[in-house]
Amino acid sequence: MTSQTSTEYETYYVPDKSKLAVCATIGLMLSIFGAASIMNDMTFGDPEAATSSWSIFWIGLFFFAATLFNWFRIAIKENIEGLNSAQLKKSYVLGMFWFIFSEVMFFFAFFGALFYVRNLAGPWLASEGEGGRMNYLLWEGFEYTWPMLQTPQEAIGGVANQITANNGTYQSAETTMAFGDAAAWYKWLPLWNTIILLSSSFTVHIAHMGLLDGNKKKFNLWLGLTVLLGIIFVFVQAYEYYEAYAHFGLTLNSGIYGSTFFMLTGFHGFHVLMGMTMLLIQWLRSVRGGHFTADDHFGFEASSWYWHFVDVVWVFLFLFVYIL
Amino acid sequence: MCFEAKRLAKLALGPVLMLLSMVSAGVMAAGEKVNEVNMAPGVTAVGQNIFDLHMTIFWICVIIGLLVFGVMFYSIIYHRKSRGVTPATFHESTKVEIAWTVVPFLILIGMAVPATSTLLEIYDVEDAEMDILITGYQWKWKYEYLSDDGENVSFFSNLRTPQSEIYNSEDKGQHYLLEVDEPLVIPVDTKVRFLVTANDVIHAWWVPELAVKRDAIPGFINETWTLAEEEGIYRGQCAELCGKDHGFMPVVVNVVSQGEYDEWLSGKKAEAAEIKELMAQTFTMDELMERGKAVYDRNCLACHGANGEGGVGTAIAASAIATGDLAGHLDVGINGVAGTAMQAFGGQINDVEMAAVITYQRNAFGNNMGDMVQPIDVFNHKKG
Amino acid sequence: MGDHHHGPAKGLSRWLFTTNHKDIGTMYLWFSFAMFIMGGAFAMVIRAELFQPGMQLVDPAFFNQMTTLHGLVMVFGAIMPSFVGLANWMIPMMIGAPDMALPRMNNWSFWILPPAFLLLASSLFMEGGAPAFGWTFYAPLSTTYAPPSVTYFIFSVHVLGLSSIMGSINIIATVMNMRAPGMTYMKMPLFVWTWLITAFLLVAVMPVLAGAVTMMLMDIHFGTSFFSAAGGGDPVLFQHIFWFFGHPEVYIIILPAFGVVSQIIPAFSRKPLFGYDSMVYATASIAFLSFIVWAHHMYTVGMPIAGELFFMYATMLIAVPTGVKVFNWITTMWRGAMTFETPMLFCIGFLVLFTIGGFTGLMLSIAPADFQYHDSYFVVAHFHYVMVAGAVFSMTAAVYYWLPKWCGRMYNETMGKTHFWISFIGFNVTFFPQHFVGLAGMPRRIPDYALQFADFNMMSSIGAFIYGASQILFLYNVIATIVAGKPVSDEKVWDGAEGLEWTVATPAPYHTFETPPTLDAKPAHA
Numbered sequence A: 001m002t003s004q005t006s007t008e009y010e011t012y013y014v015p016d017k018s019k020l021a022v023c024a025t026i027g028l029m030l031s032i033f034g035a036a037s038i039m040n041d042m043t044f045g046d047p048e049a050a051t052s053s054w055s056i057f058w059i060g061l062f063f064f065a066a067t068l069f070n071w072f073r074i075a076i077k078e079n080i081e082g083l084n085s086a087q088l089k090k091s092y093v094l095g096m097f098w099f100i101f102s103e104v105m106f107f108f109a110f111f112g113a114l115f116y117v118r119n120l121a122g123p124w125l126a127s128e129g130e131g132g133r134m135n136y137l138l139w140e141g142f143e144y145t146w147p148m149l150q151t152p153q154e155a156i157g158g159v160a161n162q163i164t165a166n167n168g169t170y171q172s173a174e175t176t177m178a179f180g181d182a183a184a185w186y187k188w189l190p191l192w193n194t195i196i197l198l199s200s201s202f203t204v205h206i207a208h209m210g211l212l213d214g215n216k217k218k219f220n221l222w223l224g225l226t227v228l229l230g231i232i233f234v235f236v237q238a239y240e241y242y243e244a245y246a247h248f249g250l251t252l253n254s255g256i257y258g259s260t261f262f263m264l265t266g267f268h269g270f271h272v273l274m275g276m277t278m279l280l281i282q283w284l285r286s287v288r289g290g291h292f293t294a295d296d297h298f299g300f301e302a303s304s305w306y307w308h309f310v311d312v313v314w315v316f317l318f319l320f321v322y323i324l
Numbered sequence B: 001m002c003f004e005a006k007r008l009a010k011l012a013l014g015p016v017l018m019l020l021s022m023v024s025a026g027v028m029a030a031g032e033k034v035n036e037v038n039m040a041p042g043v044t045a046v047g048q049n050i051f052d053l054h055m056t057i058f059w060i061c062v063i064i065g066l067l068v069f070g071v072m073f074y075s076i077i078y079h080r081k082s083r084g085v086t087p088a089t090f091h092e093s094t095k096v097e098i099a100w101t102v103v104p105f106l107i108l109i110g111m112a113v114p115a116t117s118t119l120l121e122i123y124d125v126e127d128a129e130m131d132i133l134i135t136g137y138q139w140k141w142k143y144e145y146l147s148d149d150g151e152n153v154s155f156f157s158n159l160r161t162p163q164s165e166i167y168n169s170e171d172k173g174q175h176y177l178l179e180v181d182e183p184l185v186i187p188v189d190t191k192v193r194f195l196v197t198a199n200d201v202i203h204a205w206w207v208p209e210l211a212v213k214r215d216a217i218p219g220f221i222n223e224t225w226t227l228a229e230e231e232g233i234y235r236g237q238c239a240e241l242c243g244k245d246h247g248f249m250p251v252v253v254n255v256v257s258q259g260e261y262d263e264w265l266s267g268k269k270a271e272a273a274e275i276k277e278l279m280a281q282t283f284t285m286d287e288l289m290e291r292g293k294a295v296y297d298r299n300c301l302a303c304h305g306a307n308g309e310g311g312v313g314t315a316i317a318a319s320a321i322a323t324g325d326l327a328g329h330l331d332v333g334i335n336g337v338a339g340t341a342m343q344a345f346g347g348q349i350n351d352v353e354m355a356a357v358i359t360y361q362r363n364a365f366g367n368n369m370g371d372m373v374q375p376i377d378v379f380n381h382k383k384g
Numbered sequence C: 001m002g003d004h005h006h007g008p009a010k011g012l013s014r015w016l017f018t019t020n021h022k023d024i025g026t027m028y029l030w031f032s033f034a035m036f037i038m039g040g041a042f043a044m045v046i047r048a049e050l051f052q053p054g055m056q057l058v059d060p061a062f063f064n065q066m067t068t069l070h071g072l073v074m075v076f077g078a079i080m081p082s083f084v085g086l087a088n089w090m091i092p093m094m095i096g097a098p099d100m101a102l103p104r105m106n107n108w109s110f111w112i113l114p115p116a117f118l119l120l121a122s123s124l125f126m127e128g129g130a131p132a133f134g135w136t137f138y139a140p141l142s143t144t145y146a147p148p149s150v151t152y153f154i155f156s157v158h159v160l161g162l163s164s165i166m167g168s169i170n171i172i173a174t175v176m177n178m179r180a181p182g183m184t185y186m187k188m189p190l191f192v193w194t195w196l197i198t199a200f201l202l203v204a205v206m207p208v209l210a211g212a213v214t215m216m217l218m219d220i221h222f223g224t225s226f227f228s229a230a231g232g233g234d235p236v237l238f239q240h241i242f243w244f245f246g247h248p249e250v251y252i253i254i255l256p257a258f259g260v261v262s263q264i265i266p267a268f269s270r271k272p273l274f275g276y277d278s279m280v281y282a283t284a285s286i287a288f289l290s291f292i293v294w295a296h297h298m299y300t301v302g303m304p305i306a307g308e309l310f311f312m313y314a315t316m317l318i319a320v321p322t323g324v325k326v327f328n329w330i331t332t333m334w335r336g337a338m339t340f341e342t343p344m345l346f347c348i349g350f351l352v353l354f355t356i357g358g359f360t361g362l363m364l365s366i367a368p369a370d371f372q373y374h375d376s377y378f379v380v381a382h383f384h385y386v387m388v389a390g391a392v393f394s395m396t397a398a399v400y401y402w403l404p405k406w407c408g409r410m411y412n413e414t415m416g417k418t419h420f421w422i423s424f425i426g427f428n429v430t431f432f433p434q435h436f437v438g439l440a441g442m443p444r445r446i447p448d449y450a451l452q453f454a455d456f457n458m459m460s461s462i463g464a465f466i467y468g469a470s471q472i473l474f475l476y477n478v479i480a481t482i483v484a485g486k487p488v489s490d491e492k493v494w495d496g497a498e499g500l501e502w503t504v505a506t507p508a509p510y511h512t513f514e515t516p517p518t519l520d521a522k523p524a525h526a
Ligand code: HEA
Pocket: B061, B064, B068, B104, B105, B107, B108, C136, C250, C251, C253, C254, C296, C297, C315, C316, C318, C319, C320, C322, C323, C324, C326, C354, C355, C356, C357, C358, C359, C360, C361, C362, C364, C365, C366, C370, C373, C374, C375, C379, C382, C383, C386, C387, C390, C391
């Protein structure tokens, strides 16, 4: 059917052997071993006792980060040297796409947990609905609301009154993060954060348009602005966490409301940080290294996809964590 | 070559015949009372329905299996190269594909119908004549007969098989691992509703002959029910991995006539009243030690060892707490140690038992504190 | 870079630093075999303790650690990596690609596996012992009531997930992007198809597993209450998340096995695979259905009746596409000209035993009946029929089938056939009686059992030792072949085999298809 001679065919660049993978493995394993040991010291051991867990963790993490840095450096160099055929570039595109898909599924687990506790487990605990008719025998007086400002444990008067074993104590939050005072809407940080993050998606898009037009100046400017917006977002979020802990009584210990709130926004925040770092590196590459042309800028494009993804996750967060 | 292939075909028949004979052995034995090879139809209508469902699906699968493997073995025997056949070349047919999509689908619908109705029956917990709250603990069951007057009868049900049988130093009894100190007692021909929950981890309450298996989930109550139509003793086991002694928390249900049940219940109530009286009593050291040993062997031994040497739990012999401040010791016994296997026994054993076992721990295994705990001390400690 | 016409480097650095799909495939295969031995050793401890009633060899806590590690090591260490190894070796050769799409990442996917399992296995020596909460690690047994080693377990699961995700992304990119010109999707060998779909499943569910263990980590160390009712969470939430991963996981295990069988049966029937298109659609349907049936593992947790019914119907449906596959294989054999070399024997073994396992699966899917089957040895019997006789048998068939291509030497056929028969008999003696004890009421994950289960358990243990021992024969045969097997040089080792991998030299050169092959009009699977 199709017959193609080898001359028509661009060779697919298969890199020669490389130490990157093994180095990355060493760094990764050290850092997670360190991290696990730190947590075990905290929970199962004596938190004061001197251990080497932190050192192992930092050494591993540094080594890991350095290896990844080098890895990307080499990949970029290969591209500049012209080793990457169009087909290879498509492999990178596919790789990034499916990586983002896997991230979507990671968030899906946490959103799934949120929906489950809000729509099923919570009502059952309060003896509402099909699954929990008799549950008042265990949590007498617990009434389900969302955000859950009183845990079942507190509703019955604390650990001592619990029929089930004491597996930890949960203090309720005093205030919710939800939209409260209509008059003071401008003080509601999540709204500002939404605006900031949404506009950053626009700025990064404008930067992309600039690049496609070959207008590097426009590109650098708008990309820089995007990074800036990202930084602001992270600061606002950090301030909000501070508020939550200091004034709202909302902590990781605040029952399921605190658990889902911090895990969802926390992982999102972590992804914002990652996306921001990616964009920052692209900005540096462009400003300092003069990288990217109108038809070759996948490094940037991948980072911007990631940024849009982070943005979309926020929209869902805003909707399901803050508003509804 | 041809010879070898034939020999192989014969060899292949061996295992197939073995499988078939095992299956038929299983089916033939289905009718007997103590079952070693098949599901027990049990003594409830639901159980009978499940059993029928099980056998129906089993036979459908056997028939489909015989057809499919029949075609395959025919092919293996006749369409082999050594017979000099030339291979056909056909490789698709939309018609047959549709046929073998639709036919299994129809068979499945045939199975789904009785399955659905049986399931609806299992879920119908209404109109029960009595409620029993079943709580799973590591590693025992607690039964509480809920009554309107608030005077609930409740007790724990522990494995009765001695360690010596488990560790092979004695011959195993007939009901090895399936015997408890106090079985659940329910009346025959009565719809009993079980409210199943757990104290620590997930357990599952399973009695095959009552056709009940329901997970016991800490913090949630699951409802299920049974209606036993025959008196007798029915045995089951915890069916959800719940830690070290998951294999050692049997369920025994004694189904008795209504009369016997009433008698048993009033006996239980009298017992409770008696304990109330005992609570006010002061015991001598010997009495406490004697009672204490019994409580220890039943409740603590599994973790703390027959000689207080420890195991899952810390050693009691020469332990700092058991040879230290009395209040501290009581506290561990009553409230447990959060986050460890040491549970709060305050709600599991009564004050007399608690007083006895604490006294025992302080004066056995070489501990020689000489002090005593009276039920009233436990009571006061609980009040704070 | 550059010069690809040299062979592999010498020494250890060849393996550590390699980017070659064949080297990486080889490492995966050997690693998974090592894990198979380790998981098998754990199983031998289980079976030895269960040989007789009473506690003999190990204490109950250690027994639970054995059960847990056996399940984890077999699923994540033996089966999954073995098929990834096979994918690495075969997919580029089957679609005419020079290598995997992202070779360096490929190497990384492999190399994080051994340390992750080292970490997991080392938990055996940690204070409080190894994880003892079953391979399904239900909360709160795996959170509040877990030994400290659970933290290392959690991180090791994270790493396994990372490895699988990267490996799958690589496979997807390779299949979507690196097919030789003319190799359209509907011409790809079925093994490639099944792996493409498997990789998609992996990318979709491994992150969910990562989410589940992350929640555990937070509950254990940071005071959250995902799985604690006292704080408004629910232990059953864990099960939903776990099985949302776990059910697709079992198809991740079996789909590549389906692919292997779809390659081998036509080869030894000397007849094209029957119903290629419907095979592809059936695989896709199974994958789709696998996302909406997870709660069939949780019929007894007390779900509302509507959920119960939905999951029952959806689960039953899976029998339809799986049936299509079975019927297609048998029709492929029909009026072929069959021979019965070792790979074919293992495929026939697969066909019979997997179907039996599928039937018991269908019985389990009937919710009311599952109230009696659940967490009994009937379930253990079911999943060993599909996983050992399904996945392990087909993997074994694959090794016998492609080994000559890999190393240019022929294995010893008599020994191979002996291996098959001992395995087949040993397997059935081990796991068939487990149906009986399960139905008669023996729960799973128990170190000791009531007396009425004694006979069949003893039988099962004897079978397990036989089956285990037969693997020594396999190991010996493979090594002997590599070292001193009879050389073969035909490109086409099996006269009925079809596909691009049989057009390259034997043994397969270090680099194949640096320029894409030319495909003729004949579909690759024909
Ligand atoms: C390779 C892995 C694999 C595969 C392929 C399957 C296949 C199937 N499994 Fe299995 N399963 C497991 C691995 C697997 N399973 C594991 C590991 C567990 C236990 C996990 C744990 O708890 O530890 C488990 C447990 C498990 C349960 C839970 C049991 C319990 O804990 O109570 C259920 C319940 O529905 C189930 C059902 C099914 C079904 C319906 C299929 C179907 O896909 C089978 C379909 C195949 C056929 C039906 C045969 C061929 C078809 C025909 C010849 C067509 C005609 C047939 C008819 C119309 C009847 N499985």
